[in-house]
Amino acid sequence: MRGFRKPRAQRAATLLGALVMLSGCVSEDAGYQDVRKVVASRTGHEVRWQHVDGDESARGVRELLAQPLTTESAVKLALLNNADLQAGFEELGIARADLMSALRLPNPVAEGSVRFHKNDGTTLDLSVTEDLSQLLFLPLRNSAARAELEAATLSVATRAMDLVLDVRTAFYAYLADQQALDFRRTVLQALEASAEVATALHDAGNVTDLNFESEQVLEQEARVSFASAKAALATSRERLNALLGLWGDGANWRTEARLDAPAEDVPLASLEAKAVERSLDLDIIRKRFVAAARRANLARAEGWLPELKGGVMAERESDGWSYGPLAELQVPLFYQGQGEVARARAEMRRERQLLGAREVQIRAAARATATKLSAARDRALFIKNVLLPSRERILNATQLQFNGMGVSVFQLLMAKRDQVETAKNYVEALRDYWTAYAEFQQLQSGRLPRGSVFDVNGLELGSPSRRVSDGH
Amino acid sequence: MVTRRDALLTTAAAGGAAFLNPKATQAQPAISGDRAWETSYSGGKAAPSLPPGQPGKDYQPVVTPNGAALPWKLVDGVKVFHLVAEEVEHELAPGLKASCWGYNGRVHGPTIEAVEGDRIRIYVTNKLDAPTSVHWHGLFVPNGMDGVSGLTQRPIGKGETFRYEFTLRQHGTFMYHPHHDEMTQMALGLMGMLVVHPRRPPADYRVDRDFVILLSEWRIVPGTHRPDPNEMTDFNVLTMNAKAFPGTDALVVKTGERVRIRLGNLSAMDHHPIHLHGHYFKVAATDGGRIPVGARWPETTVLVSAGTTRDIEFIADAPGDWPLHCHMTHHAMNQMGHGIPNMIGVKPETIDKRVQPLLPAYMTMGQNGMTEMAEMGMPMPKNSIPMGGAAGPRGYILMGGMFTLLKVRDALTSYADPGWFEGPVGELAELASPAELRRDGIDAPAVAQGSEHASPAAGGSYTCPMHPEIVRPAPGKCPICGMTLVKRETPRAGH
Numbered sequence: 001m002r003g004f005r006k007p008r009a010q011r012a013a014t015l016l017g018a019l020v021m022l023s024g025c026v027s028e029d030a031g032y033q034d035v036r037k038v039v040a041s042r043t044g045h046e047v048r049w050q051h052v053d054g055d056e057s058a059r060g061v062r063e064l065l066a067q068p069l070t071t072e073s074a075v076k077l078a079l080l081n082n083a084d085l086q087a088g089f090e091e092l093g094i095a096r097a098d099l100m101s102a103l104r105l106p107n108p109v110a111e112g113s114v115r116f117h118k119n120d121g122t123t124l125d126l127s128v129t130e131d132l133s134q135l136l137f138l139p140l141r142n143s144a145a146r147a148e149l150e151a152a153t154l155s156v157a158t159r160a161m162d163l164v165l166d167v168r169t170a171f172y173a174y175l176a177d178q179q180a181l182d183f184r185r186t187v188l189q190a191l192e193a194s195a196e197v198a199t200a201l202h203d204a205g206n207v208t209d210l211n212f213e214s215e216q217v218l219e220q221e222a223r224v225s226f227a228s229a230k231a232a233l234a235t236s237r238e239r240l241n242a243l244l245g246l247w248g249d250g251a252n253w254r255t256e257a258r259l260d261a262p263a264e265d266v267p268l269a270s271l272e273a274k275a276v277e278r279s280l281d282l283d284i285i286r287k288r289f290v291a292a293a294r295r296a297n298l299a300r301a302e303g304w305l306p307e308l309k310g311g312v313m314a315e316r317e318s319d320g321w322s323y324g325p326l327a328e329l330q331v332p333l334f335y336q337g338q339g340e341v342a343r344a345r346a347e348m349r350r351e352r353q354l355l356g357a358r359e360v361q362i363r364a365a366a367r368a369t370a371t372k373l374s375a376a377r378d379r380a381l382f383i384k385n386v387l388l389p390s391r392e393r394i395l396n397a398t399q400l401q402f403n404g405m406g407v408s409v410f411q412l413l414m415a416k417r418d419q420v421e422t423a424k425n426y427v428e429a430l431r432d433y434w435t436a437y438a439e440f441q442q443l444q445s446g447r448l449p450r451g452s453v454f455d456v457n458g459l460e461l462g463s464p465s466r467r468v469s470d471g472h
Numbered sequence: 473m474v475t476r477r478d479a480l481l482t483t484a485a486a487g488g489a490a491f492l493n494p495k496a497t498q499a500q501p502a503i504s505g506d507r508a509w510e511t512s513y514s515g516g517k518a519a520p521s522l523p524p525g526q527p528g529k530d531y532q533p534v535v536t537p538n539g540a541a542l543p544w545k546l547v548d549g550v551k552v553f554h555l556v557a558e559e560v561e562h563e564l565a566p567g568l569k570a571s572c573w574g575y576n577g578r579v580h581g582p583t584i585e586a587v588e589g590d591r592i593r594i595y596v597t598n599k600l601d602a603p604t605s606v607h608w609h610g611l612f613v614p615n616g617m618d619g620v621s622g623l624t625q626r627p628i629g630k631g632e633t634f635r636y637e638f639t640l641r642q643h644g645t646f647m648y649h650p651h652h653d654e655m656t657q658m659a660l661g662l663m664g665m666l667v668v669h670p671r672r673p674p675a676d677y678r679v680d681r682d683f684v685i686l687l688s689e690w691r692i693v694p695g696t697h698r699p700d701p702n703e704m705t706d707f708n709v710l711t712m713n714a715k716a717f718p719g720t721d722a723l724v725v726k727t728g729e730r731v732r733i734r735l736g737n738l739s740a741m742d743h744h745p746i747h748l749h750g751h752y753f754k755v756a757a758t759d760g761g762r763i764p765v766g767a768r769w770p771e772t773t774v775l776v777s778a779g780t781t782r783d784i785e786f787i788a789d790a791p792g793d794w795p796l797h798c799h800m801t802h803h804a805m806n807q808m809g810h811g812i813p814n815m816i817g818v819k820p821e822t823i824d825k826r827v828q829p830l831l832p833a834y835m836t837m838g839q840n841g842m843t844e845m846a847e848m849g850m851p852m853p854k855n856s857i858p859m860g861g862a863a864g865p866r867g868y869i870l871m872g873g874m875f876t877l878l879k880v881r882d883a884l885t886s887y888a889d890p891g892w893f894e895g896p897v898g899e900l901a902e903l904a905s906p907a908e909l910r911r912d913g914i915d916a917p918a919v920a921q922g923s924e925h926a927s928p929a930a931g932g933s934y935t936c937p938m939h940p941e942i943v944r945p946a947p948g949k950c951p952i953c954g955m956t957l958v959k960r961e962t963p964r965a966g967h
Contacts, residue, residue, distance in 0.1 A: 186830065193826035197818075204817035397695070399833050403850040404694045404858035405809040409827065409836070416830050 026099050031092050031153040038157040038280070042445040047079050047160045049089045057081050061250070069255040071171050074244060078167045079160065081245035088159040095152035102145035103138065106131035108311070121318045127326055129311030136308075137301055144294035151287035154280050161280075161447045167243050168438040174236040175259050176431035177229070183424040184229040188222045190413045190420070195219040197409050215410070259430035261384060262377045263437070268370035271443060275366040278446035281358050289351035296344035303337020306330040358448070366443050373436040380429035388426060391419040515612030515641030522671060524551050525587025531669035534585060534682040534734070535887075537721040537876065538713045542575075542582035542664075544592075550637070551592045553584060555606065557628075557650075557662060558599035564690070564709055565719035565806065565872070567857045571698050572661035572714075573600060579714045581648070581664030583684050588643040588671040594636045596628060603627035606636065607651035608666065609738075610759035610781065613638040621652035643670040645734040645781040646759055647686065655740070659701035661714060663688065663738045676765065679785065680729035681887075685712045687746075687776060687798070687874060689739040694807050695853030704741060706810065710803040710873035717804075717875035718862035723796065724879045724887045725788045731878075732756070732785045733796070737776040744803065744874060746782075747773040750794040751878075753786035773799055788880045793893040798874035805842075806860030806872030815839045842870055849958060865892040867941070934959055 032049055039047045050057065057080045064077045079085065108130045115123040198215035201207045241251045276282070307330035314323035398415040401407045439449045524546055527533045533541065544551040560574035575581030586592050598604050605627055607619035617638050621627040628634045649663040665684045670677060689710050691703030699709075712720050725731055735746055736759075754768040759781040774782050797804050820836030827834045835850070842859065852858055860872020881890050906918035934957035936942040936950035948957050 189826070190830055193823065193830065196826050197813075197823050200818045200823060201813055201815070206814040206817065395831075397853065399831065400851055400853040401694065401809075402834075403837075404807070404852045404856055405812055405838070406694050406853070406858070407809070408812040409823075409834070410813070412831065412834065413827070 026096055026103065030096055030099075031149055031156075034150075034153045035089075035092065035157045035160070038154065039160045042157070042278075042280070042447075043161055043164050045075060045079055045160075045164060047085075049092070050086055051089065051093070061246075065246075065250060065253055068257070069171075069253050070257050071168055074171050074240070075164050075167045077244045077246075078163055082163055082243060083245055085159060085163055089156055091152050091159075092149075092156050095149045099142075099145040099149050102141045105138075106134040109309075123318075124316040125313070126315070127311055127313035129309045129326060129328065131307070132310045133302070133305050133308040136305070137298060140294065140298040140301060144291050144298055147287050147291035147294060151284050151291065154284045154287065158280050158284070158447050161442065161445060162450045163243070165438055165442045165447075165449055167240070169435050170236070170240045170243055171257075172259065172431045172434045172438070174233070174240050175255070175257055176427050177233040177236045178255075179258065179427045180424055181226075181229045181233050183420050183427070184222070184226045186420050187417050188219070188226045190416045191219040191222040194410055194413045259427060259434060262380050262430070262433050265377065266373075266440070268374060268440075271370045271440065272363050272366040275362050275443040275446070276359055278444065279358075279362055279448075280446040281362065281448050282355060283446075285351050285355045285358060289348055289355065292344050292347035292351055296341055296348060299337050299340035299344050303335075303341060304332055306332055306335075306337065362443070362448055365448055369436065369439050369443055369449075373433070373440050376429065376433040376436045380426065380433045383422065383426040383429050387422050388419075391415075391422045395419050518639070519641070521549070521591035521639040522587075522589030524549060524590050525669065525671070527585075530587050530671075531585075531673075532678070532682060534583060534667050534684045535723075536583045536665065536684045536713060537723060538715045538719070539580070539684070540578060540582045542584045544586075547593075549591065551586055551590050553592065553594040554597065555581060555594060556597045556599055557604050557606075560661070562661065562714065563719065564692075564711060564714065565716040565857055565860075567855070568692070568709070568716070568719075568807070569697065569855060570690075570692055573657060574661050574714075575664060579661040580686050580688070581662070583664060584648065584666040585669070586640055586667075587669045588640050590668075591639045592637070595633055596636065597633040598628040598630055601630055602657070603629050603652055604650045604657060604662070605634075605652045606648055608636075608646065608648050609779070610644065610646035611638070611666070611668075612641050619651050621650075627652050640668050642761070643668045644757055644759060644761055645684070645736060645783050647736045647738060647781065649738055656701040658688075658738055659690065659703070659740055660699055661688075661690075665734070665736050667734065678730070679732040681723070681725045681731045681788075683723050683731070683733045685733060685735050685876075686714070687712060687735060687737040687739060687744050688714065689742055689803075692807065694809075694856035694858055697855055707740070707742070708807045708810075710744075710798060712874055712876055716806055716857075716873050717797075717860065717871050718869075720876035722793075722877040722879045722889050724881070724884070724889060726884045727791050727880050727882045728787060728789050730785070731788045732783055734781060734783045735774065735776045736781040737778050739778050741778065742800070742803070743775055743777040744798040745773045745775045745800065746796065746874075747799040748784075748786075748794060748796050748878065750790045750792055750880075751786050751788065753784040755782055756785040757781075757783035788878065791880045791882050791893065792895065794878040794880065795871070796876050796878050797871070803874045804871050806857045808842075808858050808860075812838075816841065843868070865894075 032052055035049075036047055039045060048056070060080045061077060064073050064080075067073065069077075108128055111125070111127045111129070113125045115125070117123070195215050195218070198207065198212050202209070202212040237251075241247060246253070307328070309326075309328040311326040312323065313326045314321055316322075395415045398407060398412050402409065402412045442449050525531055542553050542555070544553045546552070555575045556577075557573065557575055558577070560572050560577055560579050561569060562572040562574065562579040563569045572579045584592075584594070594606070596604075596606050603621065605619045605621040605625060608617070613636075616624050617636050618624045619636065625634070644667075646666040646668065647663060648666050650657040663686060665686050667684060687710075689707040691700040691707050692698070692709050693700065694708075709716055715721070723731075723733070733753075737744055752770050752772050753774070754770055755763065755774055756768050757763055762783075771784070774784055776782050802808075802810075815836065815838035818836070818839045820839055823836045824834070827836075833851075857872070859870070861868055861870045863869070879890055879893065881893070884890060904914070904916075904918075908914075909916060909918055934944045934947050936957055942950050942957070944957055947959075950957060
């Protein structure tokens with residue numbers, strides 16, 4: 001806020017200095033450090049506002065792309081490189097600007113006039129007035145605008161948290177699609193082998209045309225599935241590229257990550273209480289409520305003292321100078337600012353209701369996420385510990401029966417295909433688990449996952465339609 | 473049967489059939505005046521029993537390969553036997569065991585042996601959970617002793633012991649089996665042979681070796697442990713005395729001995745054409761009685777229908793190891809599956825290349841028939857012997873099921889299995905030498921005899937699972953395909 005320190009008239013330097021001290025500077029990184037602190041404590045990740053901190057992103061992105069991507073390196077990349085996030089930071093910029101506006105010292109008004117007399121002579125009128133009521137209410141405007149700034153700070157932090165969740169979810173989806181493609185490839189290979197056997201049998205004159213064609217069509221259908229899986233993977237990749245802000249050469253990243261087996265069981269019973277207690281969404285609403293309350297106070301004060309100006313005037317007439325103080329007062333006879341007060345009070349009520357509504361949503365989301373996480377974990381572990389070994393045993397037993405001429409090579413390949421299908425189900429279960437886990441972490445860190453089914457209002461919390469800085 | 477003897481002498485005196493031996497057995501049906509009808513078809517009128525026949529003195533005991541005789545004790549001149557029907561854990565061949573039903577801890581039941589005229593009393597104890605009975609197949613018994621559950625007797629309940637008693641009024645080869653839920657009980661193994669020797673055997677009855685073989689068939693799904701009695705058509709284990717080759721004991725005889733083989737068939741559905749190599753034989757009796765000498769017809773293969781017995785007799789005068797087996801080709805295989813695609817003529821290379829990356833243990837099989845599969849020793853479902861067969865002296869004998877060997881030897885110290893036959897040099901089918909082919913003008917590619925075709929050592933030797941003609945005295949790799957040589961089973965010296 002360098003512009004704020006322009007030199008002032010000496011006359012008022014002390015007074016203004018005091019006022020400046022009273023209002024406090026809107027420091028250069030007001031709010032920004034808080035954003036960084038909140039994001040770091042809630043997600044463990046660094047976030048930077050390029051406008052303030054300089055653009056180190058190019059180097060950071062290069063370093064991160066030099067290695068195969070992991071979930072967390074992708075998150076770091078997005079936090080560095082996602083332009084939407086940088087755009088979101090300007091919510092802070094705007095809030096700061098509003099604070100600057102709110103803290104402005106009123107400019108004095110100088111007035112002068114000359115009157116020319118018919119009989120030789122001029123009268124000179126000079127006056128300087130200052131809006132004293134504005135000066136008086138500066139502290140009230142300051143505290144209201146600061147509350148808005150704090151709300152904006154938290155709001156920017158939640159945008160960063162949303163990005164972290166989005167990247168994680170997209171990365172898990174990409175890994176699952178990548179592994180699904182591998183499975184589809186294996187199934188295709190198994191069916192190619194089946195078709196090869198059928199062709200060899202057919203060429204040797206051992207099976208009918210019907211038999212032959214029936215095996216070929218299975219391979220061909222598997223080819224279609226494989227192509228669909230390829231397309232799905234490409235879509236997942238581009239979704240990630242959009243989140244990471246990559247295109248051209250930058251979009252040629254690789255990953256060697258795989259979806260891990262589920263983590264240790266986490267205590268889920270306390271999620272609801274923790275989600276409410278740590279909720280940034282609720283904090284934002286509270287701060288906006290406080291801002292609205294302060295705006296109500298301001299409106300009431302301004303209603304009773306709409307305008308008080310004071311100054312000095314001087315007049316030069318034919319007999320010389322005369323001067324004296326000048327005061328102007330708007331008398332609150334007909335209107336004491338009821339409208340502004342009512343508006344602020346309406347905003348207060350709205351924020352209070354929003355607080356209740358949001359808390360209910362958070363609680364419901366916490367319970368649902370806890371259930372979803374627990375179920376996803378159970379499902380993944382069941383597939384891993386029961387179904388996959390079962391398919392392995394079936395495959396081995398089928399191989400033995402094949403060796404003993406009890407089943408044909410077609411049945412053996414089908415057993416392989418069934419095993420691969422189960423493995424694919426496992427990967428999907430893992431994806432669902434890790435996605436649920438990321439949502440769980442998000443709730444625990446105090447943010448309702450955006451786009452969740454509980455996000456009924458789209459989480460665009462009622463933004464104040466009236467800024468403190470609006471003049472009257 | 474005193475009356476019959478009189479009738480015979482009468483007939484002989486009447487100048488009847490000259491072929492009748494005056495010492496003809498009493499059981500020969502008397503021929504009445506018009507030579508078309510016998511005097512009796514059920515043993516004739518009841519007659520008092522004769523003193524119990526003693527083994528060695530009154531009869532030469534039969535040999536039941538892989539089996540045993542049911543012991544008896546004499547109680548007031550009656551031979552008393554005890555059969556116990558129970559569940560028995562039975563090995564049909566090395567590597568294949570099943571929970572079967574048998575008698576006295578054996579599957580099939582022990583052979584009951586007696587002499588015409590004996591009074592026999594058989595107690596039958598039922599230790600099964602199911603009711604049962606015993607029918608004496610081919611025997612002339614009072615109707616109430618016939619053993620048909622629900623008809624001639626009430627079934628023997630669990631834990632109960634019934635008494636069967638009758639005098640034997642015939643001789644021949646017979647069988648015994650349940651006549652209650654036969655489909656289940658016989659499919660699980662309940663059956664046995666019953667041999668009755670003639671009281672006054674004619675000269676031609678005497679033989680040096682007298683064998684009893686009961687034929688049966690089973691369905692045991694590979695990897696399971698119990699026969700499936702519901703199977704009607706797709707039997708996969710065929711047995712002689714409840715054993716499948718290589719589980720069958722050989723029939724050992726000395727060169728020149730007179731041999732009788734009594735074959736009984738209690739298979740659920742199949743008749744079996746039993747074929748003997750190296751000899752022909754005469755079909756000498758059925759379970760209806762002895763066939764007159766002039767009416768006995770020569771065979772190398774005798775069809776033993778389900779529910780019949782056939783006695784065949786011959787002199788074993790050709791030394792060697794002679795297979796005796798059912799000539800239905802699938803009945804000489806073990807447990808193989810019949811529902812898989814026909815792989816004959818299919819080239820395996822491209823298939824293997826495609827499938828092995830997915831299934832490392834896979835190998836295309838069957839494109840040249842069964843040989844490689846049997847010899848490869850691949851892992852099988854537990855408790856199964858799908859391929860069947862055993863190592864023989866000159867390679868793998870790819871036989872199973874209803875297959876055994878008649879081993880005829882010039883010199884024998886005992887009737888224990890004498891090992892494999894080694895014939896005279898020059899009487900062996902072997903690779904034709906290039907000189908021979910040239911001399912006889914045969915247009916065929918000549919393959920030189922190499923050290924690869926050394927005769928096998930009696931002890932450890934190593935062969936390639938894919939190329940059984942490769943035999944080495946020490947471990948190593950096959951020179952043709954590079955697979956590690958596996959140790960060959962030492963030839964059986966008898967079980």
